[in-house]
Amino acid sequence: MRTTVTLEDDVALEIAKLQKARDESFKDTLNALLRAGLASLQGKRPRAAAVYRTEAVSLGTPRLKNLDDISEVLAFGEGEDHS
Numbered sequence: 219m220r221t222t223v224t225l226e227d228d229v230a231l232e233i234a235k236l237q238k239a240r241d242e243s244f245k246d247t248l249n250a251l252l253r254a255g256l257a258s259l260q261g262k263r264p265r266a267a268a269v270y271r272t273e274a275v276s277l278g279t280p281r282l283k284n285l286d287d288i289s290e291v292l293a294f295g296e297g298e299d300h301s
Contacts, residue, residue: 225233237247257263285291 233244233247233251236251237244240247282291282294
């Protein structure tokens with residue numbers, strides 16, 4: 219839905235600060251604020267963001283100890299008999 223809203227200067231300034239801090243569009247910031255405000259007025263708690271965790275996995279011993287010699291890396295990756 220598209221609509222025109224007149225914001226008071228202090229509100230517009232706070233939205234702009236939040237928009238910059240969150241690095242998102244004005245539309246996304248405003249919609250997030252409206253959702254949170256509506257939920258608050260209805261006595262609902264905003265949903266907590268999902269927490270993602272990545273488990274560490276051992277990848278074993280590297281086949282190449284040093285990646286500084288690009289010719290050695292290419293020879294290994296392509297195979298010695300690559301032409």
